[in-house]
Structure formats: C-alpha cells, structure tokens
Amino acid sequence: MNTVGLALAEALHLIAGGDAKLVAIVALSLRVSATSIVVGTLVAMPLGALLAVTSFRGQRAAIVTLNALLGLPSVVVGLAVYLLLSRAGPLGSFGILFTPAAMVIAQAILVLPLIAALTRQAISDAWQETREQLRSLGAGPFASATALLWDLRFSLVTIVLAGFGRAVSEVGAVMIVGGNIDGVTRVMTTAIALETSKGDLPLALGLGFVLLAIVLALNVVAHLTREAVQRHHG
C-alpha cells in the first residue's frame, strides 16, 4: 500500500480505536483553539464593527494595516509571545510559558486580525445600505455597531469558523510557546510535526486526516445549526 493508503488506514484505525492519548490530544487542541477564539472574537468583532461604522483620521491606514496583519506568520507571533512570557521577558513572573495558557494567548493574537478584518468588511457592506436608516433612528456608532453585529450574526458565524480553522491548524506558534510537551501542551499539529520528525509519515498523515475530520464535523454542525435557526425564523 502507498503512503496515502497507509495513512487513511491509520486514520480510521485511530478514530475507531479511540486511543486515550489521541483523545486527550484532540481535546486539548479543541480546548485551546476554542478558548482563543472566544477571547479573539470578543476583542476583534467589536473592533472590526466600530472600524466599519465610524470615520476618523487615519482610518484608511488602520484598515490597510489590519488587512496586512492577515499575512502575519504564526511563527513570528509565537516568537513574540515567547519573548513576552519567557522568564527573562516582561511577563516572565507569571510562569505560563510552556503551558496551554501561553498557547491560547498566541492563537488569540493570531486570529484577532483575521476576525477583525473580515468583520469590518461584512459590517461595512451592510453599513452602506442601512446607514441613513440607523442615523434617522438616532443611533450612534456603538448602537449602530451593535445593531449590525446582531443583524449579521449568521454571516459572522462563518468568520468565527474561519478563525477557528486558522487557530486549530497552525503549528509554528504553539510549538514555540507550548514546547510540544507530551500530555501537557501536545496538540494535533505539534503531534503531526513530531511524527513527521520521526519519519513515521503514515501516522503523521493519519493524524492529519483526523484533524481534518474534526474540523469538517464542526463545520457541518455549525452549518446545520444556522440552517435550522434561519428556517425557524422564516
């Protein structure tokens, strides 16, 4: 059998086997990325929405900068967070380097520009259409931003999922700030990198398929939920 065939067999075997170690790694992956997404969304969505409904000097520069940050390499984010959290760094006294908390911080920073930029774009389009109406109702920037965020909540789910995809799939940042410690900070992506290092390519690719299956399952659930809710609302 070729490598891909072996990897598929390995993936099925891993999923069917319900290996305790694999379950723990998957759970940690989901937990770290879910937490970072909650943190990232709470900061980035209001930011993106406000950027869309207000106008101020330097706004275009801010928007261009935000969009450019989408290209931020995860390994750079990892390095910056590492230097911040290292004992020799400014936040070293908390001692959270090489813990899941450090991974959450790195991923939250990583997804922040993505969620903010996509939110800004979505809100900005809606703002063009409803601006007069909202103004005539006497809504200020905060009220307008809140109203539009609520109106667009179904589209925003897609943005959150995109952010989750970015967080759960990146390896550069969590490798540096988490250290890939067995049973403590080893997540799906760092486990894949490790197995690749060991030359166990079928197992590495098999883990990759497992990760893909999980992300796919999450997207299906989100999609179905959205459809059900929209149908309910008519």
Place this chain on the structure above:
Amino acid sequence: MALTRRIVAALLLAVGTLAALPLPAQQRFIVVASTTSTEQSGLFGHLLPAFTRATGIQVRVVALGTGQALDTGRRGDADVVFVHDRAAEDRFVAEGWGVDRRDVMYNDFVIVGPKSDPAKVAGSKDVANALKSIAAAQAPFVSRGDKSGTHAAELRYWKDAGVDLAAQKGSWYRETGSGMGPALNTASSMNAYLLADRGTWLNFRNRGDLAILVEGDRKLFNPYGVMLVNPAKHPHVKKADGEAFIDWLTSPEGQASIAGYKIGGEQLFFPSAKK
C-alpha cells in the same frame, strides 16, 4: 426566537465548559530542556514514567537542539538541561548559568548514506577519512545546520578531516537548519550522506535507501550531560525537584533504566555516571 436563544445558550455553555475545564491535575513538575535525539529516539518515553513513579514528580520535556536547549536554560525557562555538547555545556557552567553538571550516558554517531555509496565509504571505521572521501566525491551531504550538539560534532569531524567547509562547500553540502528527524527525511529523499545519532536512526521509519555506512570510530562517541539551571541566577528554578531528577538519572536505578532501553534488541544509550 426561543430556539435561537436555546441554541446560543447551549453553544456558550459548551464553549465555557471547554475553557473552564480544570488543567490536568496540578502536580509537582519540572521543565527539562533537552535534545531532539533523546525525545525522538523514544528514550524519555521509557525513562520518565519510572522516575515519576519513584518520586511523584512529573517531567515536562521540551525537545530542542542542544544550542537552543541551553538558551532556554539561560533564559530561565527550564529547571534542568539535558544535552550533548561537552564544550557548550562547560561554557554554560563556567558562565554561571548551570550548576552540578554530571555525566549521564553516551551513545554514538554514525554516518548514514545511500546503499549505492558513491563516495565509497562503507565499512570504514575512520570518520575523518570517510568525510574526506565524501567531500572529494562531492556526494550530497545533509547537515543539521541548527547549532545542535550533532551539528557541533559534525563541524568538529570536518575539521579533523582537514576539509575547510567555508572554501569547499558547494551545492553538495546542504544545510537544512532542522532537527535530526527532518534532516533524516531530507537525506532519505535525496539519497544524501549525513551524520546521525544512533538512537534517532534506529527509531526512524522513513529510511528509504539509506543505511549505516560508517560506525565504530572512537571519535564518534557522543556523551550526554545533565545540569541544574543555577537558582542563584533564576530564583524560581525548582532546585529540590530538579536535583531529585539529576540524582535519580545518575543513581543505579536510573542508570539501569537507561541501559534497559532497547529497540529491536539493540541498546541505544550506555550509562556513564560516575559513582
């Protein structure tokens, strides 16, 4: 509306639970900065459970190259450093970053290369001669190029062989800047020679057409040392637990456990702690 609210509430609850789950039982632990060769050879998977059983202390291993592992210790991000580059270790201790350095074990390096062996080095026991032949034949050679202990050793061997890399390296000499495993993957895909530690090689699966060609030279000896990060420089270092780890590694029990790690019946590491 009621349905939306219920679904949103359920989602929030799920995420909240995920985020709030307690961290894995907070127990005593130390952070050990070590090398990819000890982790990827599987030694730690064999050794650490025995130590944790004996002492109740969990060991969190961050596997890096030797240079990076020592840097991690220097920054105070590890309690113990467990590496293999004697010259760099002595410097680390001399500069006051580490204390209580002890010999733990050794393994050996081997030169791995394609079975077709274009540089004709197979069966040789002389690493200097072998490298000379590889350079003369301009046969592809993969270097770690990552300031690891293995990289430092490789550079020493080139020097011994009288090969001036700066002048002679051409497209045949490929620095990958990666760990032992990734370097092996690269060599395997381009049928290149490289210097590997025996442990990682034995545990490596994607060998392709590669085999051990040169081994057994006394110069290929590869000693590992362990040391505590100096608590005087970094007060948060877990001195007692870190010392417990060092003591256990060099104790008869720890040494026996190291000797007992085998892959396919072959012993990978040889204990060398002084009584």
